[in-house]
Amino acid sequence: MSSSILENEATTIEALEADPIKPMRVFDLQVSAVQQLSKHFRRITFTGSDLDLFGSNAAGETLDLRVKIMIPSPGHALPEFSNIRGSLQDDWYQSWRTLDESVRGVMRTYTVRSLRRAVPASEQSPAVPAEMDIDFVLHLDGGSGPAAEWAAGALVGDPLLLVGPCARWGDCLGIEFAPGNAERVLLVGDETAVPAIAAILETLPAHISGHAVLEVPTAADFLDISTPASVEAVWLARGSMPHGEALSAAVQSLIVPAACDVGEEPEEVDIDASILWETPAGAAGHGLYAWIAGEAATIRDLRRYLVRDVGMDRNAVAFMGYWRKGQALD
Ligand SMILES: Cc1cc2nc3c(=O)[nH]c(=O)nc-3n(C[C@H](O)[C@H](O)[C@H](O)COP(=O)(O)OP(=O)(O)OC[C@H]3O[C@@H](n4cnc5c(N)ncnc54)[C@H](O)[C@@H]3O)c2cc1C
Known part of the structure; x- marks a missing residue:
């Protein structure tokens, strides 16, 4: 690995460690795979440099964990979101709402279908980055919407901002499934x-x-x-x-x-x-x-x-x- 990549990685890790620990953070993701599961279900797989900081419950599960995704407005690469990247302060939502409507894009709620943690390189195999799958319903006939349309046109390499729980916080927010001792x-x-x-x-x-x-x-x-x-x-x-x-x-x-x-x-x-x-x-x-x-x-x-x-x-x-x-x- 070249020294400049190592330096960049060190800088990123330092930047992440400098972040205050908050329950939620913004993840800068890219589409790494797209799979049409059926006529109305499209699985989009995401990777991102800080995805390993994505939270889960104490058992490492995501169950029905919900996340917010930011869909860019047409003509804008991503919502103008730089003031609230990384760990999110309690008022992040109000802060996002103050951005101009034409640039902040729209926010929608989705479920983490699956989260795979990064696997470090070993002598036998190269490193595998963390990945997240989200299964989008393509409700394109009748009432369509920006999220369904974004998913229908998503290509490998497309960026997406996602708001979700931070692993450094501990037990994550956003899971509702709580069966207790039910059998x-x-x-x-x-x-x-x-x-x-x-x-x-x-x-x-x-x-x-x-x-x-x-x-x-x-x-x-x-x-x-x-x-x-x-x-x-x-x-x-x-x-x-x-x-x-x-x-x-x-x-x-x-x-x-x-x-x-x-x-x-x-x-x-x-x-x-x-x-x-x-x-x-x-x-x-x-x-x-x-x-x-x-x-x-x-x-x-x-x-x-x-x-x-x-x-x-x-x-x-x-x-x-x-x-x-x-x-x-x-
Ligand atoms: C906790 C939570 C978890 C969710 N998890 C998922 C998930 O994993 N996958 C997923 O696909 N959705 C999920 N949803 C639902 C998703 O957020 C909504 O379907 C959302 O409206 C889609 O946004 P949109 O921009 O495509 O449409 P919108 O702009 O919100 O709506 C535009 C129009 O489309 C209609 N519409 C919205 N959704 C559908 C639909 N599914 N079928 C038919 N018409 C629809 C609306 O009624 C409206 O008329 C979840 C919602 C919540 C709150």
Whole structure:
């Protein structure tokens, strides 16, 4: 290796160590691979000089860990973001919002599908850089958006700024999956939740049983998901049905209300004005834990069914109705 590369590396490491330790940081990434998984799923793999500083939980897992990505505005290489690179101060979001709208680009939320740590060079093999996969849904027919369009056109070498947890902080922010001691799980989601459900399933231990119910646009979008657990994946193709109809029917056939076990009507959430986001810290018992995510109207209806009709313990179910049909996710 030439001395100038070594000097550059030393400079980068010094610069990183000089960063104050904060829970979140901005990662400067480049696309290193693009793989069309199916008609509507496109996996983009990223590398970056500081990606090894990306956080995870104490077990090294990312589960349903969410990140923010910055999509550049047309005509601008990247959002003008230099004042908040590296470790992010608590007010980083307000700081980003003060940038001119035409240059700051748009911010969207995605899930880390997979994170592979860097492997140092050995006598047998060269060094392998850290890599992250994000699986993007290409919702290009009907209501498209900047993130889906960016993903559809992404090429190896394209830059992307990503906001995520810093490994130097310790246990990371952004993971909601918290089954506690539950031995049975119900994972429910539309296509936007498939990356999180797949990542969760890969880490579940063998003694966990249950179902993962996944609604995707077409049968050609059914993906191979591996799991050591005894969790059955139920794939549903939406086709021409309304969003969430197949998902709701499948959940209602799997979780049937007991004759005498009726819960209370959950408080109303205005899904057009706010996000339906209820995530308990952890299920208390050994029973069922449910994790349910996707389009807000579908999740609202499932919440009503599970809380009111089934009487499910609200400490044992996470509801995340995070995108809304017909509304951009600003
Ligand atoms: C915690 C979290 C994790 C997420 N993880 C992922 C992930 O791993 N992969 C992923 O693809 N998405 C994921 N999403 C959803 C993603 O953030 C939204 O789909 C987002 O709206 C996409 O941004 P956009 O710029 O493409 O569209 P926007 O500009 O936000 O929306 C434009 C239009 O497209 C519609 N739209 C948005 N998403 C879809 C969709 N999936 N299908 C059909 N119409 C849509 C909107 O209703 C709107 O009408 C996640 C969201 C959250 C909050």
